[in-house]
Amino acid sequence: MALGKDYESQRDCTMARGLELVGERWTMLILRDCFYGVRRYSDFFVHLGLPRAVLSERLANLCEQGVLEKRRYQDAPPREEYVLTEMGEAFWPVLAALGAWTTKFAWEPGRRYRTFLHDPCETRLVAYAHCPSCDRAVPAAEVRIVPGPDLPDQPATDPVSVALRRGPKRLLEPLIVTPGGSGAR
Amino acid sequence: MALGKDYESQRDCTMARGLELVGERWTMLILRDCFYGVRRYSDFFVHLGLPRAVLSERLANLCEQGVLEKRRYQDAPPREEYVLTEMGEAFWPVLAALGAWTTKFAWEPGRRYRTFLHDPCETRLVAYAHCPSCDRAVPAAEVRIVPGPDLPDQPATDPVSVALRRGPKRLLEPLIVTPGGSGAR
DNA sequence: CCTGCTAGTTCATTCAATGAACCAACCCGG
DNA sequence: CCGGGTTGGTTCATTGAATGAACTAGCAGG
Numbered sequence: 001m002a003l004g005k006d007y008e009s010q011r012d013c014t015m016a017r018g019l020e021l022v023g024e025r026w027t028m029l030i031l032r033d034c035f036y037g038v039r040r041y042s043d044f045f046v047h048l049g050l051p052r053a054v055l056s057e058r059l060a061n062l063c064e065q066g067v068l069e070k071r072r073y074q075d076a077p078p079r080e081e082y083v084l085t086e087m088g089e090a091f092w093p094v095l096a097a098l099g100a101w102t103t104k105f106a107w108e109p110g111r112r113y114r115t116f117l118h119d120p121c122e123t124r125l126v127a128y129a130h131c132p133s134c135d136r137a138v139p140a141a142e143v144r145i146v147p148g149p150d151l152p153d154q155p156a157t158d159p160v161s162v163a164l165r166r167g168p169k170r171l172l173e174p175l176i177v178t179p180g181g182s183g184a185r
Numbered sequence: 186m187a188l189g190k191d192y193e194s195q196r197d198c199t200m201a202r203g204l205e206l207v208g209e210r211w212t213m214l215i216l217r218d219c220f221y222g223v224r225r226y227s228d229f230f231v232h233l234g235l236p237r238a239v240l241s242e243r244l245a246n247l248c249e250q251g252v253l254e255k256r257r258y259q260d261a262p263p264r265e266e267y268v269l270t271e272m273g274e275a276f277w278p279v280l281a282a283l284g285a286w287t288t289k290f291a292w293e294p295g296r297r298y299r300t301f302l303h304d305p306c307e308t309r310l311v312a313y314a315h316c317p318s319c320d321r322a323v324p325a326a327e328v329r330i331v332p333g334p335d336l337p338d339q340p341a342t343d344p345v346s347v348a349l350r351r352g353p354k355r356l357l358e359p360l361i362v363t364p365g366g367s368g369a370r
Numbered sequence: 371c372c373t374g375c376t377a378g379t380t381c382a383t384t385c386a387a388t389g390a391a392c393c394a395a396c397c398c399g400g
Numbered sequence: 401c402c403g404g405g406t407t408g409g410t411t412c413a414t415t416g417a418a419t420g421a422a423c424t425a426g427c428a429g430g
Contacts, residue, residue: 014287015217017293017296019213025208038345048194054418078427092314092324093282093313097312098204098279099199110336111333114349121318123319126315127314129312131306132309139277140220143303145299145301146300148298148299160228164221172222225408237409262397364375
């Protein structure tokens with residue numbers, strides 16, 4: 001599987017679950033095009049230059065997941081368009097964060113990169129994880145990982161999953177992995 | 186190519202460029218594990234359950250791009266660890282946004298999802314695109330797309346790229362694509 | 371009736387992911 | 401100094417997805 005969509009071993013993680021929805025090749029670029037205002041099959045096709053079969057499959061998948069909605073905007077001749085749902089529009093922070101990260105750390109000179117400004121004030125966007133209570137940006141080092149609830153099913157038994165359930169623990173702290181029960185490293 | 190890494194047709198877009206760095210299958214999950222505190226080859230391996238060859242290739246790639254650093258933390262026996270660079274740590278908002286999006290829109294009941302809290306105040310994180318000037322979250326509809334600079338090389342000629350260069354334009358506004366010069370739709 | 375446009379489907383080929391096996395360096399215990 | 405265990409890989413046959421080209425279908429307009 002190539003950038004296949006399942007990550008069966010990662011059932012405890014929302015990020016992995018998200019990647020099952022949008023992590024396949026081309027999918028995020030299709031969503032980006034939706035934000036650009038692209039709505040028609042043929043426009044996605046000419047802009048992205050991907051195989052038609054892949055485009056069809058991805059669009060159908062995104063509709064099925066509720067990220068896009070396919071709707072008829074004209075009856076004669078029948079024409080369909082793909083538009084972002086509320087869920088799809090809510091994906092914007094992910095793309096904004098990705099674009100901001102690349103702009104800062106992987107900018108390649110000599111390319112005509114588009115930029116994104118806050119229209120009213122013409123300021124370049126940034127993207128943060130945010131704490132609604134403190135009302136400020138939260139760096140990874142201040143984030144606590146909280147293991148998921150105990151459920152009747154069997155939890156993952158690999159040493160790393162076990163260590164992550166031992167919590168509490170913050171991001172970026174080295175994880176102490178104990179292979180089989182004794183201390184390591 | 187399966188979630189291959191190049192998107193040659195998308196040279197004008199920082200998001201596509203970012204996906205060339207981290208968009209391949211497994212790569213973002215490796216980064217997530219780095220934030221979890223995983224550092225050793227064998228720990229990535231047991232936790233992710235991916236083929237060793239893929240893990241080796243992805244780690245080498247991330248090091249080459251400057252996202253991770255491979256360093257020896259012990260000489261006898263020689264042991265290596267992979268840690269996030271400044272660039273790698275700056276990727277956190279992308280993962281946070283992805284996790285928050287999934288939590289809100291694609292939560293599957295019956296899974297032991299980990300959650301992420303701002304440790305000092307125990308508040309669940311959100312993620313936004315942010316305007317440093319207005320100091321507030323910026324929804325997609327308020328964002329202006331600014332075409333990249335004019336450069337000596339040949340710009341993309343597909344109708345969608347042409348339409349995007351006509352700007353100014355906001356995200357989510359339907360893009361008027363003119364196939365070959367006459368109005369469409 | 372003929373042409374063109376949109377929105378696909380089908381299919382042979384290519385290339386990456388998978389998974390199992392193998393390998394090498396090193397430590398430790400006997 | 402021999403054998404077993406751990407770490408950190410590499411190699412390779414197999415599978416399955418992406419690619420790209422060809423083909424199809426519905427409909428409008430002339």
